[in-house]
Amino acid sequence: MSAAPAIKGWCPGALxxxxxGDGLVVRLRVPQGRLTPAQARGVAGLGARYGNGMLDLSNRGNLQLRGVDPARHEGLIDALRALALIDVDERTERRRNIMVSPFWQAGDDTDFLCQALSAAAQAHALPDVSAKFGYAVDAGPQPVLQADPADIRFERSAGGQLLLCIEGAVRGKPVTRATAVTDAIALAEWVRAQGVTRAARATATGAPLPAGFDCPRQAGQGTPAPGLYPAGALVACAFGQMEAETLAALAELGPLRLTPWRRVLIEGAPRLPDLAGLITAADDPLLRVVACIGAPGCAQGRGETRGLARRLAAVVSKGQRLHVSGCAKGCAAPRATDLTLTATAPERYDLIHDGRADAIPDMRGLTPATIASHLRKSADAP
Ligand code: SF4
Incomplete structure (x- = not known):
């Protein structure tokens, strides 16, 4: 039996x-998820110069450079610091785990709260609950980040009230700009006081929440598809990975906002760009598949992932989602998906229906050829 994947319990940062398997992964927590054209151009150049020229968009809205030689890490950090993309220290970087809706407008609640939370992180005022503990600032008319991982959220109720919310609870606490960050800090302290590392585990214990969590949350929208929005043009790239040249080309179109959907919003763009390597059609089959880097790029990968996912995309039914994972850790899709293939060895995959990559498989030891025919039969079934 193969060994379980190593759970590191922390996420990489830049510092x-x-x-x-392909060198260092250097992950940038881009402030407010926004790169100016000069920053985007700069990161593209550094990705090619210090890394292997491939850039990943993470499911927390971060941007990572891959294939960095450890001996050149310090030089890369100096160059990124000159672009104002590096925190003052590792502690600040770790706590500034803040995801933001890309649809914010200058001066609105999302913009204000994101800046206020960042300032709290820089002042070391956010409690150190755990390495993965994070915040989502999503205070537009209807939430768009509910399917994305966060512990504490700012949302808006159906009636328009600004709410402080915690993962796992259906009611939030009405807050104002003046009270929001203080209440969020108190809520993070409450999670820590429950003796757990994540908010969902704290709410699952049934322990009573602090006072004031009595306003119903509203259901969020699904993940926004590529297309035009009032804030700009939303584009995707297969598996959230793009070449440095693509980022450099995007930088010429305007400021960029990174999203946890592994998509990029080109701020204020009035039309969708026609650039190689980008997905701009909402019905592109590649949007139905997700895959981590797998073997050999990841040292823990038991098998290849993205080539297989690309080949299978056309046979995944509309409305379904296929996750191809290089091992049972399931980095690319922490939650259950309709279909999951977990590599167990080169050219061997376990198939899981409606589960995560570490769930008990429905079928074991499938080859790429048998998987394709199985998916075709499922798609043809009445
Ligand atoms: S799920 Fe993929 S990226 Fe994550 S550890 Fe396994 S092979 Fe590596």
């Missing part, structure tokens, strides 16, 4: 990168 604390993670060693992978």
């Amino acid at each position: 604390r990168p993670m060693l992978s």
Whole structure:
């Protein structure tokens, strides 16, 4: 039996990168998820110069450079610092785990609260609950980040009230700009006081929430598809990975806002760009598949992932989602998907219906050829 994947329990940053099969992964927590054209151009150049020229968009709205030689990490950090993309220290970087809706407008609640939370992180005022503990600032008319991982959220109720919410609870606490961050800090302290590392575990214990969590949350929208929005043009790239040249080309179109959907919003763009390597059609089959980097790029990968996912995309039914994972850790899709293929060895995959990559498989030891025919039969079934 193969060994279970190593759970590191922390996410890479820029100041604390993670060693992978293709070198260091250097993850940038871009302030407010926004890159100016000069920053985007700069990161594209550094990705090619210090890394392997491939850039990943993460499911927390971060941007990571891959294939960085550990001996050149310090030089890369100096160059990124000159672009104002590096925190003052590792502690600040770790706590500034803030995801933001890309649809914010200058001066609105999302913009204000994101800046206020960042300032709290820089002042070391956000409690250190755990390495993965994070915040989502999503205070537009209807939430768009509910399917994305966060512990504490700012949303808006159906009646328009600004709410402080915690993962796992259906009611939020009405807050104002003046009270929001203080209440969020108190809520993070409450999670820590429950003796757990994540908010969902704290709410699952049934322990009573602090006072004031009595306003119903509203259901959020599904993940926005590529297309035009009032804030700009939303584009995707297969598996959230793009070449440095693509980022450099995007930089010429305007400021960029990174999203946790592994998509990029080109701020204020009135039309969708026609650039190689981008997905702009909402019905592109590649949007139905997700895959981590797998083997050999990830040292823990048991098998290849993205080539297989690309080949299978056309046979995944509309409305379904296929996750191809290089091992049972399931980095690309922490939640259940309709279909999951977990590599167990080169050219061997377990198939899981409606589960995560570490769930008990419905079928074991499938080859790429048998998987394709199985998916075709499922798609043809009445
Ligand atoms: S799920 Fe993929 S990226 Fe994550 S550890 Fe396994 S092979 Fe690596």
